[in-house]
Amino acid sequence: MDIEQEILNRASAIEDKIRTYMPKEKGFQQTVLDAMDYSVFAGGKRLRPMLMEASYQMFGGKGNVIEAFMAAIEMIHTYSLVHDDLPAMDNDEYRRGKKTTHAVYGEAMAILAGDALLNYAYETAVSAVVQNAGDIRVAKAFQILAKKAGIYGMIGGQVVDVESEKNGQTIDRERLDFIYRLKTSALLEASLMIGAVLAGADDIEVAQMEAAGTKLGLAFQIQDDILDVTGTFEQLGKPIGSDDKNDKATYVAFEGLDKAKEDVRRFSEEAVSILDKLRGNHTFLRELFLYLINRNR
């Protein structure tokens, strides 16, 4: 399998699917709809929906109930980036080589577009719940999504991250691990868990997928830190050394580049070995894990 090509093909198919779930009806609120579209389709690897779909397929899922959740998690991921880039937060003008949402639409509209994406994610997912009323798995998938996106998930990590930067708080390893686990791993965990739940995996299998997501997220985030030091603008689509500019405590700053690289390998091997013990065909998911972790952008 040419994994890079396969990923590109899947990402493209996922984008087409997400597009069908975006709001269509325009009106006086057209600007926010444009800003939502701009934000969602400004690029991105579509990693979360891709993981979700692959997990669903691995456990034998066949229907299209997964699609609403794939769209929803990408909307949630996107809103988090839009708010994260705001002047009051990381104040980033570029992401993936494109102007950020507030740089194009202004700060107020970016706040609202983020709110709108978060809310629309749940509108999208609840439609699946209503259409499949009586199927507890769909309601449970929704619950996983909401929890992993919230204060005990992604937002929780974001809060501690922001606070550590703003207050010039001396960050310790425990806090850094907390940030990585919540800010980065939480949505990856949700992706893998939701795919499993909707395909009918049992609780133990879902917990295993959660554990794989945790490891994958750690490896992914540390790789991100490494790339911030070693990458180029062309590779990353954003200024290099922006972590350093923002005086950000990263895994690389704590452990040094070599140890960081070693830990990426270790966490990714742990993630893959969890997969290998589970039933189903995990060829693609396995390759995807390894690709993500060895990526150079």
Add this chain to the structure above:
Amino acid sequence: MDIEQEILNRASAIEDKIRTYMPKEKGFQQTVLDAMDYSVFAGGKRLRPMLMEASYQMFGGKGNVIEAFMAAIEMIHTYSLVHDDLPAMDNDEYRRGKKTTHAVYGEAMAILAGDALLNYAYETAVSAVVQNAGDIRVAKAFQILAKKAGIYGMIGGQVVDVESEKNGQTIDRERLDFIYRLKTSALLEASLMIGAVLAGADDIEVAQMEAAGTKLGLAFQIQDDILDVTGTFEQLGKPIGSDDKNDKATYVAFEGLDKAKEDVRRFSEEAVSILDKLRGNHTFLRELFLYLINRNR
């Protein structure tokens, strides 16, 4: 019935209920939890959960499934205020006589606390969906909540409001009506509809409650505009004439004070007359409608 005392009693009971639904477990993310608590318990009439509960009771609802939704809608209302007050939006330092969330916790934390409240609202409501899996009414109530809070509901109104102000756009009456219907009425409609749905009202009854909410919202918002002109700081808990300061197009600016007052009466009578045609005991709801519209703060 001493309606003012009854409303205060109910608001107090509702606050106690909401408190039980707020997140408890603290951790590194304690600041956002504090900011969420601060925002939710900085006062407020608890109008939306009160309307929801009264609608539920009017249609004979008896269980406690309504409580999660009462808490959720107040969280959504609160998040909208927190984001609305931000420097990039209305830039308000005070609300209800207290410092706004960003004035206390800073801008970044206020953005995140708003995000967290919106997300936690859905976490709270989805728990009710999971606990009542198989009861399609609960999933439908969730769907109403999400739609009325979104781009075709509250956020949509907020977007047009912000855009009209920022661009110094000449606002027309059609646009003003759009803003009022979405920004103010949408959550009131949701409150009345969700109470009805969960109590087992039929689709026609739910549509009637929606219509009552639309009228109530219009009357409520126009009354708000009137109070901005005629009220005092003590009554309102915020600077007088802030609409004027912000050069905001209001109903009063369009129609003049006398016509505005007349229309408040007209819309409120229409709202009440919808109630009067429905089954159930609507004594309290009727009084609440009239009280809200005749309020002086």
